[in-house]
Amino acid sequence: MEHVRNTSDFVDEVHVYEPHKASLPPLGPYLKEFWRRRRFAYEMSRSTQKASNFETALGTVWVVLNPLMLALVYYVLITILSGSASSKGATGELNLLHIVVGIFTWYYAQNAMSLGAVSVTMGGKLILNQAFPRALLPFSSVISAFIMYLPSIPVFLVIYLGFYLTDSSNTIPPLSASLVLLPVYLVILTVTSFGLAMVFGTMTVYFRDTSRFLGYLLRIWLYVTPVLYLPSKLLHHGLKGEILFYGNPLGTVIGSITALWEGQWPSVTYLLVSIAWAVVSLLLGAWLFISRERDFAVRL
Numbered sequence: 001m002e003h004v005r006n007t008s009d010f011v012d013e014v015h016v017y018e019p020h021k022a023s024l025p026p027l028g029p030y031l032k033e034f035w036r037r038r039r040f041a042y043e044m045s046r047s048t049q050k051a052s053n054f055e056t057a058l059g060t061v062w063v064v065l066n067p068l069m070l071a072l073v074y075y076v077l078i079t080i081l082s083g084s085a086s087s088k089g090a091t092g093e094l095n096l097l098h099i100v101v102g103i104f105t106w107y108y109a110q111n112a113m114s115l116g117a118v119s120v121t122m123g124g125k126l127i128l129n130q131a132f133p134r135a136l137l138p139f140s141s142v143i144s145a146f147i148m149y150l151p152s153i154p155v156f157l158v159i160y161l162g163f164y165l166t167d168s169s170n171t172i173p174p175l176s177a178s179l180v181l182l183p184v185y186l187v188i189l190t191v192t193s194f195g196l197a198m199v200f201g202t203m204t205v206y207f208r209d210t211s212r213f214l215g216y217l218l219r220i221w222l223y224v225t226p227v228l229y230l231p232s233k234l235l236h237h238g239l240k241g242e243i244l245f246y247g248n249p250l251g252t253v254i255g256s257i258t259a260l261w262e263g264q265w266p267s268v269t270y271l272l273v274s275i276a277w278a279v280v281s282l283l284l285g286a287w288l289f290i291s292r293e294r295d296f297a298v299r300l
Contacts, residue, residue, distance in 0.1 A: 003220050024291050034133040044123075044140035045147065048115065063148045064155050069098070071103040074228050089115040093163045094172055094262075095104065100158055101261045102227035106256050108149035109193045110218050114255035115141035117195020117204045117211050134293035135286070138197040142190060161162070188278045189253050195281030197287035205292075205299045224248060226255040249277040 075096045116138035120127070123137050164172050204210040224244050226234060231251075234241040245251045253274040256266035 024287065027290075030133055030290065034135060034139075037132055037136055039140075040132065041136040041140040045143040048140070048144045054069070061099075066141075066153050067103045067107045068151065068208070071100045071295075075102070078228055083107055083289075093167070097156075097160060097163060098230070098258055098262065099170070099228055100159060102258050104149070104152040104156060105189070105257050106222055106225065106227045106250075107152075108145055109189060109196075109250055109254070111145035111148055112142045112190075112193035113196050113200055113218065114211075114214060115144055117200035117214050119197070119209075120205050120296055121208070121300065127300060129298055133290075134296060135198065135289055138157065138201045138289070139194060141197055141201075142194045145193065146190065154262050158259075175261075176263040178260050178263060178265045181266070182257065182285065185253055185266075185274065187259065188274045189250075189257070191278040192249055192253060192274075192281045195278070195283070195285035198285030199281075202285075202289045202292055205296055206292050221248075221250070223249050228259070231255040234295045246273055249281055253277070 033211045058237075078095075078099070119137040119141045120134065126137075127134065160175070164174065200210060200214060222228075224234075225248055226245070231245060237244075245255075252266075252270040256270045256274060259266050
């Protein structure tokens with residue numbers, strides 16, 4: 001609410017912020033304003049990248065090198081130290097390629113959720129001084145995560161071509177027409193990540209330790225997502241495996257993206273489950289975030 005005090009010399013406006021009950025604003029004008037200010041979200045993402053030195057040469061290298069080195073660590077732990085016979089030859093290289101593309105894809109979703117979780121609290125001054133759809137804050141985090149993900153695609157292609165050209169046993173499959181679906185699954189992953197970013201962004205406003213807890217949650221989440229192994233290994237555990245796979249918002253979509261790079265066509269079931277999770281994540285995140293965003297100024 002707003003009080004205005006009049007004097008003979010000036011008009012002094014005093015803004016008083018009070019808690020609001022959770023309720024959705026008129027969605028038509030809100031979405032129209034959100035789309036009109038989409039450039040605003042992009043500029044915010046650029047400021048985030050500059051703050052983390054992403055636009056420098058070393059910053060870009062580190063964004064790719066960090067998940068790549070992590071993929072090598074997981075490859076050593078899972079494939080070599082396990083004593084698996086598949087750790088030798090081209091089959092071992094195929095396992096490494098699967099882990100690399102899985103880690104790159106996982107990092108996209110992880111960065112979107114991590115940046116989205118702190119997007120509101122980090123934008124406190126902006127919220128107190130500007131009127132705009134607050135959902136632009138986690139949206140800018142997703143844009144930042146996507147820009148950080150893009151350099152990983154040519155890097156993976158170079159790694160893949162190096163293994164493919166030196167593969168004398170023809171174990172590594174060639175890139176196939178299945179990659180035409182890659183943009184579709186990336187859109188699904190982006191929508192899912194945006195919805196989850198809004199969920200965690202809202203939670204962080206009310207529970208500031210959410211951002212700390214999220215790091216442990218994401219680590220566990222990584223292990224139950226088919227990033228370090230094939231979806232078939234999870235599904236072999238029967239009902240428990242199916243619950244972990246299909247009940248994971250990122251399970252089928254990341255499993256499908258890794259399959260595309262390996263020359264496989266994901267099943268229609270994977271596609272439908274991925275779309276369902278994208279819709280549920282977006283609707284849940286949007287309802288939770290937008291219905292409470294007028295209360296953010298008070299909580300900050």
